[in-house]
Amino acid sequence: MSWVLKNVTLYGEGDPVDVALHEGVIAEIGHGLSADEELDATGCVLLPGLVDLHTHLREPGREDAETVDTGTQAAAVGGFTAVHAMANTEPVADTAGVVEQVWRLGQEHGHCDVFPVGAVTVGLAGKEMAELGTMADSAARVRIFSDDGKCVSDASLMRRALEYVKAFDGVIAQHAQEPRLTDGAQMNEGVNSSMLGLAGWPAVAEEAIIARDCLLTAHVGGRLHVCHISTAGSVELIRWAKGKGWDVTAEVTPHHLLLTDDCARTYDPTFKVNPPLRTQADVDALREALADGTIDAVATDHAPHALEDKETEWGAAAMGMTGLETALAVVVQTMVTTGRLTWRQVAQRMSETPARIGRLEGHGRPLAVGEPANVTLVDPGAAWVVDPAAMASRSRNTPFAGHHLPARVKATFLRGTLTAREGKPV
Amino acid sequence: MTAASDRPVSGDLAAARPVLDAPALSRVVDRMAHELLEKNGGGADVVLLGIPTRGPHLAARLAARVLAFEGLTVPTGSLDVTLYRDDLRLKSPRALEETDLPADGIDGKLVVLVDDVLFSGRTVRAALDALADLGRPRAVQLAVLVDRGHRELPIRADYVGKNIPTSLRETIHVQLSETDGTDAVLLGPAGSAEPMRVAQP
Amino acid sequence: MNRHLLSAADLSLDDATLILDTATEMAQVSDRTVKKLPTLRGRTVVNLFFEDSTRTKTSFELAAKRLSADVINFAAKGSSVSKGETLKDTALTLEAMGSDAVVIRHSWSGAPVNLARIIRGSVVNAGDGTHEHPTQALLDAFTMRQKLGRLEGLKVTIVGDILHSRVARSNVLLLKTLGAEVTLVAPPTLFPRGVDSWPAEVSYDLDAVLPKSDVVMMLRVQRERMGAAYFPSAREYSRRYGLDVDRVLALQDHTIVMHPGPMVRGMEIASEVADGLRSTIVDQVTNGVSVRMAVLYLLLGGSESAIGSAEA
Ligand SMILES: [Zn+2]
Numbered sequence: 001m002s003w004v005l006k007n008v009t010l011y012g013e014g015d016p017v018d019v020a021l022h023e024g025v026i027a028e029i030g031h032g033l034s035a036d037e038e039l040d041a042t043g044c045v046l047l048p049g050l051v052d053l054h055t056h057l058r059e060p061g062r063e064d065a066e067t068v069d070t071g072t073q074a075a076a077v078g079g080f081t082a083v084h085a086m087a088n089t090e091p092v093a094d095t096a097g098v099v100e101q102v103w104r105l106g107q108e109h110g111h112c113d114v115f116p117v118g119a120v121t122v123g124l125a126g127k128e129m130a131e132l133g134t135m136a137d138s139a140a141r142v143r144i145f146s147d148d149g150k151c152v153s154d155a156s157l158m159r160r161a162l163e164y165v166k167a168f169d170g171v172i173a174q175h176a177q178e179p180r181l182t183d184g185a186q187m188n189e190g191v192n193s194s195m196l197g198l199a200g201w202p203a204v205a206e207e208a209i210i211a212r213d214c215l216l217t218a219h220v221g222g223r224l225h226v227c228h229i230s231t232a233g234s235v236e237l238i239r240w241a242k243g244k245g246w247d248v249t250a251e252v253t254p255h256h257l258l259l260t261d262d263c264a265r266t267y268d269p270t271f272k273v274n275p276p277l278r279t280q281a282d283v284d285a286l287r288e289a290l291a292d293g294t295i296d297a298v299a300t301d302h303a304p305h306a307l308e309d310k311e312t313e314w315g316a317a318a319m320g321m322t323g324l325e326t327a328l329a330v331v332v333q334t335m336v337t338t339g340r341l342t343w344r345q346v347a348q349r350m351s352e353t354p355a356r357i358g359r360l361e362g363h364g365r366p367l368a369v370g371e372p373a374n375v376t377l378v379d380p381g382a383a384w385v386v387d388p389a390a391m392a393s394r395s396r397n398t399p400f401a402g403h404h405l406p407a408r409v410k411a412t413f414l415r416g417t418l419t420a421r422e423g424k425p426v
Numbered sequence: 427m428t429a430a431s432d433r434p435v436s437g438d439l440a441a442a443r444p445v446l447d448a449p450a451l452s453r454v455v456d457r458m459a460h461e462l463l464e465k466n467g468g469g470a471d472v473v474l475l476g477i478p479t480r481g482p483h484l485a486a487r488l489a490a491r492v493l494a495f496e497g498l499t500v501p502t503g504s505l506d507v508t509l510y511r512d513d514l515r516l517k518s519p520r521a522l523e524e525t526d527l528p529a530d531g532i533d534g535k536l537v538v539l540v541d542d543v544l545f546s547g548r549t550v551r552a553a554l555d556a557l558a559d560l561g562r563p564r565a566v567q568l569a570v571l572v573d574r575g576h577r578e579l580p581i582r583a584d585y586v587g588k589n590i591p592t593s594l595r596e597t598i599h600v601q602l603s604e605t606d607g608t609d610a611v612l613l614g615p616a617g618s619a620e621p622m623r624v625a626q627p
Numbered sequence: 628m629n630r631h632l633l634s635a636a637d638l639s640l641d642d643a644t645l646i647l648d649t650a651t652e653m654a655q656v657s658d659r660t661v662k663k664l665p666t667l668r669g670r671t672v673v674n675l676f677f678e679d680s681t682r683t684k685t686s687f688e689l690a691a692k693r694l695s696a697d698v699i700n701f702a703a704k705g706s707s708v709s710k711g712e713t714l715k716d717t718a719l720t721l722e723a724m725g726s727d728a729v730v731i732r733h734s735w736s737g738a739p740v741n742l743a744r745i746i747r748g749s750v751v752n753a754g755d756g757t758h759e760h761p762t763q764a765l766l767d768a769f770t771m772r773q774k775l776g777r778l779e780g781l782k783v784t785i786v787g788d789i790l791h792s793r794v795a796r797s798n799v800l801l802l803k804t805l806g807a808e809v810t811l812v813a814p815p816t817l818f819p820r821g822v823d824s825w826p827a828e829v830s831y832d833l834d835a836v837l838p839k840s841d842v843v844m845m846l847r848v849q850r851e852r853m854g855a856a857y858f859p860s861a862r863e864y865s866r867r868y869g870l871d872v873d874r875v876l877a878l879q880d881h882t883i884v885m886h887p888g889p890m891v892r893g894m895e896i897a898s899e900v901a902d903g904l905r906s907t908i909v910d911q912v913t914n915g916v917s918v919r920m921a922v923l924y925l926l927l928g929g930s931e932s933a934i935g936s937a938e939a
Contacts, residue, residue, distance in 0.1 A: 186736075194821030197736040197758030197796060202820070267737030313714055315735035315756065506652065509666040509694075509924070519928035521645055522652040559661040 001036045002027070003416065005377060008041035010367045012343030012380070019046060021373040024415040029369055037418075041377055044410055047347045049081025049374035050328065051354040051363050053173070053251055054148070054227060054299035056320070057083070057114070059105065060098070061090025066304040066394045068102060071324070072111035073425035074302070074393040078324040079376035079409035080112055081419075082355065082363040083302075087119040088149040094119035094130040096138035103140035111419050115358060118142040120161050120172060124150050129161060136168040143359040146173035148227055149274075151209060153179050158213060162222030169359060171249075173225040174213050176234070177275065181205035186315060188261040188276040196264060198314065201276045203231040210234050214241035214248055225357055226250040228301050230275040232285035239294045249357050251299035252286050254323055254330035255399055259283075263399065269310050269317030270399050273303070290349060291340040297354045300327045304395030321399045325391050325423075328378065329405035336380075337406055351376075362415075373416035382408040384423075392425050442599055442614035445590055451571075451609045454587040455484070458569055459491035461585050466536060471564070473532055474502045477541040477553055478523035481505075483604040484571060485540040501528035505539070505560075510552035527560065537563040538584075542600040544570040547581035572611055574598050630932035631743045631750040632922060635761040635800035637936035643804055646934060647769050649921035650914070656693060657916060667696035670927050673726040674700045675717065675742075676753070677733040682888060682912070683753050683763075687730045690919035696927070699724065714738060718745040728927055731755070749926045749935070757791045763887050764797035766918040768805055770907050771842055773914065774883050779806035784836050785827075786812040786868060787846025787895055790819045790857075794846060794887045799827045810836050814868065816857040817848075833868055837877045844885040845870050845896045861894055871897040875905065883907050 002022040009016050010029075018033035019026060052075065058066035066074075068085070075083045085102050087093035093102060099116035106114025118135035122128045124147045135142040145165060152158045152174060161172050182205045187193050189200020210226055214237060217224040226238065229250050241248040255273065260280050263271035271277060289295040303320025310317050323330075331350065335341040341349070355364025365371040386403045388396040412420040419426055446454065463469050474489055476482030482504040489500045506523040508514075539553050550568060557563060569585035574592045590598065590613065597614035601607075631637070638646070656662055672691040676684050684700065691698045703717055714733075721729055728749040731739045736756030743750040754760040772778050783802055789795045789811050802809050809827040811818070822829055830836050837843065848868075850861060858864045865871070870884065878884075884896075884905045892898045901908060925933040 189820050191821040191824045194819035194825070195796065197756050197793060199757075200820060267740040311715060313733070313735040313738045313741055315737075509664045509928075514666065514928050515930055517929055518931050519925050519933040522649050525652065525655060555665065559663065560659060 003037045003039060003413065003418065004033045004035035005039050005041045005046065008044050008046045008377065010046050011347055012045040016042070019375075021375070021413055021416040024373055026367065026369055026371050026373050026375070039377070039411060041410070043379065043381055045343050045378045045380055046367060047079070047343065047376045047378060048351040048364055048367060049376050049412065049414065050079045050350045051358065051360065052080050052083040052300050052302070052324065052327075053144070053225070053297055053354045053357060054301045055083040055085055055324065056088070056301070056303045057085045057102070058304060059089065060101065062306070065306045065309075068105035068114060069109045069111070070392065070394040071302070071304070072106060072109055072114060073420070074322070074324040074391065075112040076412045076414070076419035076425050077392045077409065077423055078326070079328050079378065079412050080324060081374040081376070081412065081414045082113040082115060082360060083324070084144055084358055085114050085116045086148045087117045087146060088124055092119050092123050093117065094122050094124070096131070096134045096140075099135050099140040099142055100138050110414070110417070111425060112414060113363065115144075115360065116140045116142055117148070117173065118145045120145045120147045120152050121157065126150060126152060126154055126157065129157065129164065132161070132165055132170065133168060136170060143168070143170050144173050144225070144357070145170055146175065146227065148173065148175040151175050151177040151179060153209070155212060155216070159216045159220060162217055162224060163220040166222055171223040171225045171357060173227050174209065175227050176206045176209035176213065176229070178205040178208050181208070185276075187264045187272070188278050190261065190279060192261045192264055196267070198264065203233050203278070203282075206231055206275055207233040207237060210237045214246060217241070217248055218244065218246045223247045224249070228253050228256065228275055228299065229286070229295065230256045230278050230282060232282050235285045235289040235294055239289070242294065249296040249353075250294070251297045252290055252295045253299060253301045254327045255321055256286055257283065257290070257334040258330050259399060264314075267314045269312060269314050270321065270397055270401070272314060272317050272319050273321050274319040287334055287340060290335060296349065297357065298327065298331055298350050299354065300324050304393050305397050306395065310397050321397050322391070322393050322395055323398075325393065326386060326398060326400050326405065328409060329384070329407050330400065332380065332407040333405055373413055375413050376409060377411040378407055379410045380407045382410070384408050390423070442597070442612035444610055445613045446588060446611040448609035451611065454571065455487050456491055458585045458587055459488050459495060462488065462538065462569065463492060463496060465584070469496060469498050469500055471535050472500050473528055473535045473537050474500055475505045475527075475532075475537055475539055476502065477539060477549060478504055478506050480542040480600055480602050480605055481540045483602050484542060488540065488569065501530065503527045505553055505556060507549060507552035507556050510555045512548060512552065532557065532561040532563045534562070534564050536565050536567065538567045538569050540569045542571045543598050544568070544573045544583050544586075545576055547577045547579035550581050551579050571600055572598055630926060630935035631739070632761055632926065632935045633739050633743060633750060633752045634759050634936070635764045635797040635804070637761070638801065638804060638934065640804050642934040643765070643768070643801060646765055646918065646921045646925060647772060649925060650769050650917040653920040653924070654914070654917040656920070657913065663693055663695060665695050666924055666928055667691070667694040670696045670727045671725055672696045672698050672923065672927075673721050673724070673729045674698065675703060675721065675729050675731045676701070677703045677731070677738070678754070680732055680754065683732060686912070686915040687753060687919050689916050690923055693916070694920055694923055696923065699726070714742060715745055718742055722746050722748070728923065749932060751922060751926065754793055756793065758793050759797045760793040761797045761801070762915070762919055762922060763794050764801040765922070766911055766915040767798055767844065767885060767887070768801055769914045769918050770885065770911050771807075771883070773910070774907060775841060775881065778802070781807040781841045782810070782839055783807050783842040783844065784810045784812060784840040785844045785846065786833060786870070788817045788848045788852065789813045789822065789846070790817045792846050798844070799825055803827075810840070812836055812868065814858050814864070817852070834874070834877065837874060838879065840878065840882055842883055842885060843870065843878065844887070846887065847889060847891055848895045850891070850894070865894055869895050869897065870900050872899050875900055875903070878905070885911060887911070
């Protein structure tokens with residue numbers, strides 16, 4: 001089936017045009033186009049399909065929280081055409097078998113391409129390197145390796161991993177958290193944690209690892225991606241490393257762009273996340289860094305959790321929040337409506353750059369004739385209220401419940417096929 | 427919740443008319459002291475226990491009269507009955523008033539409970555319960571400045587300053603110089619104060 | 628509308644004063660032959676203790692019983708507690724039993740706040756993790772007022788493991804409300820980051836602070852903190868921060884010494900000091916019952932609460 005998107009502006013720039021999608025590619029861009037199906041996109045912005053570097057799909061192992069099926073439906077609703085599925089499943093994605101299983105599930109369901117992330121170490125245990133090359137060579141063609149959820153804290157192991165993946169142009173995505181500085185940590189260490197009596201997760205525990213890893217990357221000539229940076233100090237370190245010309249990239253989550261550790265004052269575990277919500281000064285620094293390119297990409301760290309893992313005491317609750325379905329709207333609220341980013345820059349930070357970091361083909365491509373029809377249609381004027389019950393994700397742990405957000409994904413196309421429309425998966 | 431809010435506010439009083447003025451109130455207290463001495467054969471072993479807010483002041487006045495008439499020092503004290511009330515659930519918890527018993531206690535004594543207004547009798551019922559937890563008096567009597575009727579329990583006063591027949595909607599305001607700056611008993615028209623609140627004494 | 632006592636910060640100056648004044652009257656009941664009031668007849672108070680604390684549980688139990696409430700002791704301690712649904716399930720069970728108030732002790736900070744969101748009755752925080760212990764702060768303030776006649780302007784020094792102390796947090800908040808001036812003393816490792824934003828002075832030097840203090844409150848320092856390198860040895864801690872006989876000589880004549888218990892004798896406080904004339908440790912236990920009676924009366928005694936926070 002072919003589609004034509006009527007009266008849409010590409011990257012929110014220039015005069016409205018019609019865009020025809022046919023046989024998996026952008027077939028034509030012009031005026032007065034027609035196709036099997038027509039979608040009135042007046043006032044809407046067309047972006048390349050969004051690419052998430054950091055998604056927890058929970059399958060295999062915690063299908064009660066999310067599955068590849070439900071998670072990719074949530075991705076489609078949020079405007080994503082590709083997600084990177086984190087390795088901390090049960091079993092861990094540390095072999096070709098597991099990554100191929102996840103990749104195939106993504107293909108079968110067809111809501112969104114799934115690119116598995118391979119574990120750096122066997123069982124995420126931080127002891128022995130997993131078979132990174134075999135995963136790279138598998139059908140899932142893994143390029144991003146991460147022990148996310150845990151930090152590769154052993155400096156020697158981290159060095160070897162950064163060196164080893166050079167053979168297949170891989171990247172180590174580090175969850176930067178010095179474990180000895182975060183034993184039992186519950187929230188950002190600062191004024192709020194002092195009053196709330198919750199063990200602190202200090203900024204330095206993130207920054208110390210980032211500094212070390214940047215130096216290791218320079219030493220071995222490797223490629224480092226830093227997951228979900230959350231502090232002003234981390235921004236400074238990334239800026240410094242880039243200034244040196246080292247191959248270091250960084251991502252920030254939507255929740256770290258909007259929320260602060262004041263949220264923890266409610267003791268509502270919905271706001272418990274790792275790394276934790278930080279201070280307003282950190283939020284400001286992250287927004288500035290995303291605007292000036294120090295931070296390369298927005299990644300959701302979509303972390304669905306079953307109700308019983310969240311409906312409990314703060315200390316006993318699981319860490320993480322969902323984010324696929326709200327990511328774009330939060331970025332629009334924090335970055336676009338405030339004038340920090342143009343739509344074209346949103347396309348870079350949420351599609352083109354993540355695709356490049358993940359070495360994806362067919363995603364993050366220009367909106368041009370002949371390119372794969374992986375596109376996201378955004379209505380910037382459609383304000384909405386976040387309702388956890390209305391989400392496509394199997395889990396309800398969104399920190400934005402009740403928030404009024406600007407801009408909504410109107411439709412998502414994966415290789416020309418409609419995968420979500422008006423907040424509902426197709 | 428403070429004790430002050432149990433008192434009628436001045437606005438209520440504008441419409442009220444005096445039933446006893448200061449000289450009359452003084453004569454009434456004199457008479458009650460005489461009756462007390464007469465009934466109890468001179469007043470030895472009598473203890474006067476006032477029920478806050480105004481009861482303790484009335485008890486002190488009675489004791490002063492007894493001292494003046496007979497040269498007898500009668501021990502006085504104060505007995506807060508809030509924690510024994512049966513109407514606690516009807517409103518927000520109240521601040522407690524002082525409970526202060528004479529040094530010799532009440533065991534074997536003739537305790538005269540003193541209150542400003544006798545109405546439903548529930549306060550006196552609470553006071554009798556409180557007394558039972560505090561000791562074992564030889565006998566208990568009741569002295570009130572005003573009896574306005576409408577008893578809900580089988581309770582009557584041994585000494586009454588003045589009987590004032592009222593309707594349920596009317597209000598009685600007792601004023602004493604110690605708490606109100608002036609001595610008077612006022613009868614307010616229906617609705618001049620919240621009926622619930624006035625029903626409590 | 629039900630109200631709760633979750634944090635000392637829930638209490639306004641009027642609230643706190645009302646509780647202390649009420650406790651003064653309640654204290655008389657403890658001196659009587661009949662130590663019982665009919666006030667909370669027909670009300671049910673649940674002691675929900677996820678953490679062992681015989682003294683606090685007994686104190687609340689006695690307070691509730693002296694007010695004639697029915698008391699259910701619900702010991703929820705055990706390994707299953709760390710599993711998520713237990714608090715919610717327990718709460719629903721208590722609800723079904725018709726409890727009017729739940730007194731909760733929990734090892735996780737904030738658990739009473741979570742509980743208050745689930746159940747209809749009032750929640751009283753009897754100590755949550757390293758967060759707060761508001762009735763302890765109330766009984767401490769009561770004891771200070773009883774011994775020194777006032778709270779406004781009192782110089783109160785709190786010494787010990789501030790980082791992990793719920794007693795310190797509640798005392799700082801309540802004493803601020805009541806107009807006292809608090810100085811916290813500890814080795815730098817036992818202060819939380821962010822303490823500079825608290826309404827209290829911070830000092831690392833006990834000897835400099837002691838002569839100016841009207842009240843010295845010693846907090847328990849658990850020996851296991853040594854394992855995490857908060858300080859090198861019990862001996863060094865005691866030498867620098869313990870209240871020993873020599874340090875007591877530096878105190879003003881009227882200065883009192885407090886300890887919320889349980890004490891580690893010879894560590895933060897010498898036995899001679901704990902048992903000495905300045906010590907209010909026994910009074911604190913006695914006053915605990917009166918203060919908890921006052922809290923229960925003011926929360927449950929009427930149609931609606933006279934104190935506390937409406938929100939959880
Ligand atoms: Zn992570």
